Amino acid sequence: MALRLIAEPLAPRHLDDLERLLGDPRVGATLGGTSSRAQAAESIAEHEGHRARHGFSYCAFFEPVTDAFVGRGGLCRFVANGREEVEVGWAVVPERWGQGIGTAIAQHSVEEAFGEHGLADVIALTLPHNVASRRVMEKAAFAYEADVMHAGMAHVLYRRSSGGR
Numbered sequence: 136m137a138l139r140l141i142a143e144p145l146a147p148r149h150l151d152d153l154e155r156l157l158g159d160p161r162v163g164a165t166l167g168g169t170s171s172r173a174q175a176a177e178s179i180a181e182h183e184g185h186r187a188r189h190g191f192s193y194c195a196f197f198e199p200v201t202d203a204f205v206g207r208g209g210l211c212r213f214v215a216n217g218r219e220e221v222e223v224g225w226a227v228v229p230e231r232w233g234q235g236i237g238t239a240i241a242q243h244s245v246e247e248a249f250g251e252h253g254l255a256d257v258i259a260l261t262l263p264h265n266v267a268s269r270r271v272m273e274k275a276a277f278a279y280e281a282d283v284m285h286a287g288m289a290h291v292l293y294r295r296s297s298g299g300r
């Protein structure tokens with residue numbers, strides 16, 4: 136059975152968890168570097184603003200029963216490869232890698248995008264060598280679309296359409 140997580144829209148109460156996640160060098164290695172506590176707070180404020188404008192944002196994810204914080208991710212609007220897109224992002228606390236949590240965040244976000252928000256498609260971007268993230272994309276039924284430049288670095292772009300699985 137698919138792993139289900141509890142999603143809470145990112146808010147200041149998640150700062151300690153987010154600082155721990157984004158300050159970890161294992162996570163920063165594929166996210167353009169680690170973040171300080173101040174940068175994590177800034178990120179929370181940005182996602183709160185994004186939710187106010189667009190009705191969705193990144194969330195903090197918790198495991199049912201234990202209530203443990205396991206990662207952050209969700210939906211974010213931005214321009215990729217010259218097009219307005221909604222991207223699905225994910226990051227998981229390293230102690231819990233390989234347990235299906237990244238895929239559960241991806242699937243939760245895709246269901247929200249197609250169900251609650253009626254989007255036609257969503258994308259995901261990652262560095263070409265980030266095999267774990269590419270595997271999450273495949274398991275969440277995203278299909279490779281293109282090699283693109285993003286934030287000054289080569290990335291791979293995957294897409295999932297609402298007509299897909």
Ligand SMILES: CC(C)(COP(=O)(O)OP(=O)(O)OC[C@H]1O[C@@H](n2cnc3c(N)ncnc32)[C@H](O)[C@@H]1OP(=O)(O)O)[C@@H](O)C(=O)NCCC(=O)NCCS
Pocket residue numbers: 161162163165166225226227228231232233234235236237238239260261262265266267268270271
């Ligand atoms: C990418 C990330 C979210 C994956 O989270 P996760 O909870 O481990 O993901 P899952 O367990 O759902 O799936 C990971 C898959 O990648 C595979 N994988 C992991 N490392 C791998 C490697 N080096 N080579 C091949 N496959 C690998 C796992 O085996 C698993 O596939 P499987 O279920 O078929 O065995 C996590 O590694 C992370 O937070 N990385 C740092 C942040 C990041 O890179 N975010 C994405 C930015 S685009």
